[in-house]
Amino acid sequence: MYLLLRYSASVESRAQFTKQGKLPGNERDGWHGTRRECQLGNEGKTRFCTSITCSLCGIIKTSFDLARGFNGTGFGLGWEILGKALYTSSSSSKSDNYSYNTNWNTPLKAMLLNKVIAGKCYVAEKAEETLTGPPVGYDSARLPQAATVDDLAVYRNDAIRPSYLIMYDGN
Ligand SMILES: [Zn+2]
Numbered sequence: 159m160y161l162l163l164r165y166s167a168s169v170e171s172r173a174q175f176t177k178q179g180k181l182p183g184n185e186r187d188g189w190h191g192t193r194r195e196c197q198l199g200n201e202g203k204t205r206f207c208t209s210i211t212c213s214l215c216g217i218i219k220t221s222f223d224l225a226r227g228f229n230g231t232g233f234g235l236g237w238e239i240l241g242k243a244l245y246t247s248s249s250s251s252k253s254d255n256y257s258y259n260t261n262w263n264t265p266l267k268a269m270l271l272n273k274v275i276a277g278k279c280y281v282a283e284k285a286e287e288t289l290t291g292p293p294v295g296y297d298s299a300r301l302p303q304a305a306t307v308d309d310l311a312v313y314r315n316d317a318i319r320p321s322y323l324i325m326y327d328g329n
Contacts, residue, residue: 161316162273169277169297183275184297188246188310188318190270191257192217199268199325214268214323222272222318240282240299241289243311244318246274252308257328267328274298275317276310289313 166183175184194214196207206215247253257267277297291313299311
């Protein structure tokens with residue numbers, strides 16, 4: 159959490175979001191659905207698994223990691239509409255599409271609620287899959303509000319931290 163707070167403070171010092179009635183660093187909550195290989199979150203199951211490809215345990219243990227995402231482990235990384243970034247959504251039903259279990263036949267699905275430092279957000283007019291960072295002067299990117307997709311993309315590990323694990327009936 160220290161790195162998130164340090165990054166938040168640096169973003170805040172540049173743009174002073176609190177003067178606009180926003181949280182420091184323009185912090186917001188964002189949902190993230192990911193791959194769960196184990197039973198973490200099922201009734202009585204509170205231990206992380208040891209699989210390096212269980213993204214759920216990995217993200218909770220070490221937070222989101224752009225570098226590890228390259229291994230196909232889905233540590234929050236997506237090669238998606240706004241390039242190589244860590245994605246969250248303000249819509250839990252959108253993130254539900256990315257939450258899945260691999261090994262266990264259970265109706266429960268897992269989702270993470272995260273703190274995200276949006277800072278100054280670049281609004282892309284269309285998909286920009288080749289982005290590897292926000293345009294100069296910005297801290298994050300998203301598509302226009304009118305679009306059905308409301309993903310928020312951040313491009314550095316310290317701009318996001320998982321806060322809560324939510325278990326829900328995925329049926
Ligand atoms: Zn696991």
